[in-house]
Amino acid sequence: MSAGSVRDPATPAAGTPSPAGTGAAGTSPASSTSGLRTPSLPPWGVPAVVAGIAVLTGLLVLATPLGGRTATVVVFALLLVVVQTALSLAVEGRRRATDRLVTTSVVLAFLLALLPLFSVLEYTATRGIHRFDVDFFYRSQRSIGARDPGGGAYHALLGTVEQVGIATLIAVPFGLLVAVYVVEYGRGRLAATIRFFVDVMTGIPSIVAGLFVLSFWILGLRMGFSGFAAALALTVLMLPIIVRSAEEMLRLVPSSLREASLALGVPRWKTILRIVLPTALPGIVTGVMLAVSRVMGETAPVLLTAFGAASIVRDPFRGGPQSSLPLFIYQQAGDAQQTAVDRAWTAALTLILLVMLLNLLARLVTRRSTIGR
Amino acid sequence: MSLGALPPVPTDPADVRPGSGDGGPRPASLPLRTSGSGTAEPRGDRVFRGLSVSAGVALLLLIVAIALFLVVRAVPALRADTAGFLSSTGWDPNALPPRFGIVALAFGTVLSSLLALAMALPVALGVALFISHYAPRRIAGPLGYVVDLLAAVPSVVFGLWGISYLNVPLAGVSRFLAEHLGWFPLFARAADDVYTRSLFLASVVLAIMILPIIASLSREVFLQVPATNQEAALALGATRWEMVRTAVLPFARPGVIGATMLGLGRALGETIAVAIVLSPAFVVSLSVLQPNSGNTIAANIALAFAEASATGRGALIASGLVLFVITLLVNVVARAVVSRRREFTGGAL
Numbered sequence: 244m245s246a247g248s249v250r251d252p253a254t255p256a257a258g259t260p261s262p263a264g265t266g267a268a269g270t271s272p273a274s275s276t277s278g279l280r281t282p283s284l285p286p287w288g289v290p291a292v293v294a295g296i297a298v299l300t301g302l303l304v305l306a307t308p309l310g311g312r313t314a315t316v317v318v319f320a321l322l323l324v325v326v327q328t329a330l331s332l333a334v335e336g337r338r339r340a341t342d343r344l345v346t347t348s349v350v351l352a353f354l355l356a357l358l359p360l361f362s363v364l365e366y367t368a369t370r371g372i373h374r375f376d377v378d379f380f381y382r383s384q385r386s387i388g389a390r391d392p393g394g395g396a397y398h399a400l401l402g403t404v405e406q407v408g409i410a411t412l413i414a415v416p417f418g419l420l421v422a423v424y425v426v427e428y429g430r431g432r433l434a435a436t437i438r439f440f441v442d443v444m445t446g447i448p449s450i451v452a453g454l455f456v457l458s459f460w461i462l463g464l465r466m467g468f469s470g471f472a473a474a475l476a477l478t479v480l481m482l483p484i485i486v487r488s489a490e491e492m493l494r495l496v497p498s499s500l501r502e503a504s505l506a507l508g509v510p511r512w513k514t515i516l517r518i519v520l521p522t523a524l525p526g527i528v529t530g531v532m533l534a535v536s537r538v539m540g541e542t543a544p545v546l547l548t549a550f551g552a553a554s555i556v557r558d559p560f561r562g563g564p565q566s567s568l569p570l571f572i573y574q575q576a577g578d579a580q581q582t583a584v585d586r587a588w589t590a591a592l593t594l595i596l597l598v599m600l601l602n603l604l605a606r607l608v609t610r611r612s613t614i615g616r
Numbered sequence: 617m618s619l620g621a622l623p624p625v626p627t628d629p630a631d632v633r634p635g636s637g638d639g640g641p642r643p644a645s646l647p648l649r650t651s652g653s654g655t656a657e658p659r660g661d662r663v664f665r666g667l668s669v670s671a672g673v674a675l676l677l678l679i680v681a682i683a684l685f686l687v688v689r690a691v692p693a694l695r696a697d698t699a700g701f702l703s704s705t706g707w708d709p710n711a712l713p714p715r716f717g718i719v720a721l722a723f724g725t726v727l728s729s730l731l732a733l734a735m736a737l738p739v740a741l742g743v744a745l746f747i748s749h750y751a752p753r754r755i756a757g758p759l760g761y762v763v764d765l766l767a768a769v770p771s772v773v774f775g776l777w778g779i780s781y782l783n784v785p786l787a788g789v790s791r792f793l794a795e796h797l798g799w800f801p802l803f804a805r806a807a808d809d810v811y812t813r814s815l816f817l818a819s820v821v822l823a824i825m826i827l828p829i830i831a832s833l834s835r836e837v838f839l840q841v842p843a844t845n846q847e848a849a850l851a852l853g854a855t856r857w858e859m860v861r862t863a864v865l866p867f868a869r870p871g872v873i874g875a876t877m878l879g880l881g882r883a884l885g886e887t888i889a890v891a892i893v894l895s896p897a898f899v900v901s902l903s904v905l906q907p908n909s910g911n912t913i914a915a916n917i918a919l920a921f922a923e924a925s926a927t928g929r930g931a932l933i934a935s936g937l938v939l940f941v942i943t944l945l946v947n948v949v950a951r952a953v954v955s956r957r958r959e960f961t962g963g964a965l
Contacts, residue, residue, distance in 0.1 A: 313785065342855035349750050352742025353759070356831065359824045360766045363777045370780075420671035428665055429672070437672045439951065440679050446878065446947030447682070447940070448885020450914045454936040455682040458689035462929070479682070482675065511657075512664035540770025543887035543918050550922075569772045573888055576776050584780075591773045602768050606761070 283335050289343075292330065296322045320351055364595070371592025374585045380593075384571075385554035389578035396590050398555040399571035402470055405559045406549065406567055407539050409474035410481055415531055417478075418485030419520075425486070426493040427515055438490075444483040452479040453544030461548065468550040470559030473567065476544035481534045488530025492523040529605045536601035540594060542569035568594050686937040693930025701934065707898045707916065709931035710924060716931050718938050720898040724910035725939070728815050728890070729883035731904065732822035737876060739823075740830035747831075748838035749860060760835060767828035775892030778821040779813070783893065786820060787811040790905040804903035813895035815904040818912070821889050826879035833878065837871030838864055870953050877950030881943045887914035913939040 300319040324347055331340040379395040387394035421441070425434050456476040460466050496519050504514040520527070545551075549565045551574055556562040566574075568590055575587035657665075694701055696714050704717025747760045790811035798805040841864045849859040865872075896911035896919065903909045917932045924932055 338855055338858065342857040345857040345860075346750060349742045349746045352739045353746040353751075356739055356743045356763060356766070356827055360762070360769070362781065363769055363773065366777055366781050367773060417671055417674070420668045421675050424668035424672040428668055433669075433672065437675060439955075440676055442951045443944065443947050444675075444679060446881040446885075446943055446950075448881075448887070448914060448943055450885060450887040450917055451682065451686070451936050451940045451943075454917070454933050455685055457929070458685040458933055459681065462689060463685065479678070482678075486675070510661050512660045515664070536768060540772065542770070542772045543891075543914065546888075546918055547921060569770055569888070572772045572776060573892070576772075576779075576892065587776060591770075591776055594770055595773060598768050598770060599765065602765065 283339065284331060288330075289327070292327050293323065296326055323347060324351075367588060367591050367595055370585070370588035372589075374589035375592060379586070379589055383553065383555045384566075387553070389575075389580040389583040392582050394582075394586060396568065396571050396586065396593065398552065399566040399568045399590065400593070401555060401557070402473075402549065402559075402565040402567040403539060403569075406470050406473045406477060406545065406565070407535055409471060409559060410477035410538060411531065411535055413474070414478045414481035414485055414534070418482050419489055419527070421482075421486045422489035422493055423515060423520075425490055427511075427519070441483045441486045441490075444479075445487065447479070447483075449476075449480055449541050450543040450547070452476045453547035455479065456544070457547045468548060468564040469562060470549055470556065470565035473545045473549035473565065474559065476548045477538045477541060480538050480541060480544065484534040484537060485530055488533070489523070489527050492526030492530065493519060495526065496522045525608050529609045532601050532605035532608070536598045536605070539601070540569055540598055542567075542573050545570045546573065568597075683937075683940065686933055686940060689930055690934035690937050691930075693927050694934055696927050697931070705898055705900055707911075707920075707931075709928040714927045714931065718913075718935055720900050721911055721913045721916055721935055722938060722942070723900045724815065725884055725912040725914070725942070727902070727904065727910065728819045728822060728912055729880055731816070731819035732826060732883045733876065733880050735820065735823040736827045736830060736879065740827045740875075740879070741834060741872070743827070743831040744834035744838055745860065745864075748835050749856070749864065760832070763828050763831055765828075766824070767832070771825060771886060771889045772892070774821055774825055775889035778817060778889060778893040782820065783812050783817060786817050787814075790814060790816055794905050801902045802904055804905070806903070806906040810907060811905050813893060813907045815894065815910040818890045818894045818915075819904065821893055822883045822886055825886060825889065826883050829882055830875045830879040833875035834868070834872050837868040837875070840871075841867045874950045874954035877946050877953070881946045881950065884943050884946065885914055885939060887918050890915035891918040 296319060300315060300322060303318060304315050324344065327347060328340050328344045331343045335343075378393055380400065381397055382393065382395035383398035384394045384396075385398075421437065425438055425441075428434075429437065453476045456472050456479070460472050460475060461468060466472065500518055500522060501514055504518045505511070509517070545567045549567060549570065551566045551570045552564040553566070556565040559565060572587045572590045572594065575583045575590065578584065693709065693714070697709070697716055698713040699706065699715040699717050701717055703719065704715070705720040707716045707721065708714065709716040743763055747756050747763070751759055787810075791809070793803045794805040794811065797803045845863040845867065846859055849863040850856075854862060890912050891914075894911065894915055895907035896915065897908035898911060899909065901909040913935045917936055920928065920932060
């Protein structure tokens, strides 16, 4: 049993900051056995243990009234951890046993984190596919009750597009200017204060942004619920995200570019507009898209500011209450009728698809970037 | 128009500090000046600088305005309150006379968030470690992206999933816990044996939602640990876990604390998922497994908003102000912890 190596001699050799390996790492085969080497599990030890536990779990599930997917997985994981640690403890000693225990736990933690993701995606897809039809994207909920079949989310989609669009139009120039100030002009206490509060602002709960627009715009200025009010709330949420990402991207632009431009006599503002911003553009676009995908799913601030409506409202400024996709989900899901719940799931599927598409596009844009990662 | 003029002369060494590599100290002023152009910066520069400065100041004003307007709208409702806002648990602001207090809501908010944190933190750290130090390097990047996707799922979808998928199985787990560990205050048994739509369910959903946040921020910190530290530990004969424990975790601790606080802040303010899954009640109770054993500030705002009177809206805004202050405190502490670390190591979070 002593064919294994002493603790990973090969791993740090490559000089990588993060020694990589599979879950079964640590048992790279060594050439010879000598008295200096501590005994270790053979390379096939871990797969063998995993296979053994799998068989054991299968027998347990068959023989006892355990049943259920979840229970099976839990039993398998627990048995694996216990048996492997015990074996390792007996053969290799305490230190390697701890190491193996941690490795297994870390892998299990990762798998555990994936469970809800796949569950949400799978469940949304299977439930949402029922109403994923033409009507859903073509009709509104006008004069459609909770029990009625049909109906759609056209009005909600329109609301989402308008609200997020307006919010983006306000937040992007504003946020870029703040980022330019912080990176290019900012110094001293003011810049530090702004940076700090941008950080703090990312932590403002979305409902507070909604409450702010409610008390300022709707109750204070008596403007009433509208898509524009929702856009204002979403702007508050988008701003810090855009400032942070743009700031990071601007910092990545090499100072030699700026210096070259300034040395040619180009004024500072033109240098920023023509040299710095275009260089950082792909990264900035990515940040904007991530911010858009983030606020697109916000329900609470929209509930407080646009309130929701069943019919199509085209005018976000004077049209009165407007719906949005997440708000549509929330309100349809609140009905006990299956037809309404079906609509909610289809809207959820649509929303997830939109958000993931934006995320994917954002990554693709980054890949084309010449600076950054 | 200004091509003849010199670029604006930085009056402060810190003025020109863009980019990652700053080329050392600069002369405070250049010896050369074109005659006649004076010291004024070109007009385009003045305008652009003015614009960006005012954008920065406007952002600060925005934050002040948020606090200010919440206070202005909250005060009339608080005046009308006949129960103590900071001392009573009930919530009846639409009644005449209005009676409401924040205690039950604040308690439920903090309790559910702490529970969520307790569940999410170990898993998130495991995920972060897996991606930064355990997964094969080639697939570590894509795996990290998959975990980030979890953060992209909108909260309303998590709420919908929580109520229609997770609710019943989790009630089974709750029943098991209550029957076997019922002596523990958190796991108190329900008299009617009902365990659905509990604060525990809300906490689990919150935990799932904050997990990717903590995981991705911690991962960034773990990746910044200097390779030399880790190689030194390995060279001294440490196993991988000993290397992580002695070289990675101490270095990353402030960053992890900051990430945890940010996750906590997110959990405190999460609204719609909790509003969907929770069966709320205005009580201070530790029995999180049972329905009607608590409520959170944010969820209550979403649930009570539609039917609120003028005073009711004021009361909700007042509760939002409390939430704002709590999350502000958590975030300020988090940022302070993180930035103190940045001073020492020059890393970025």
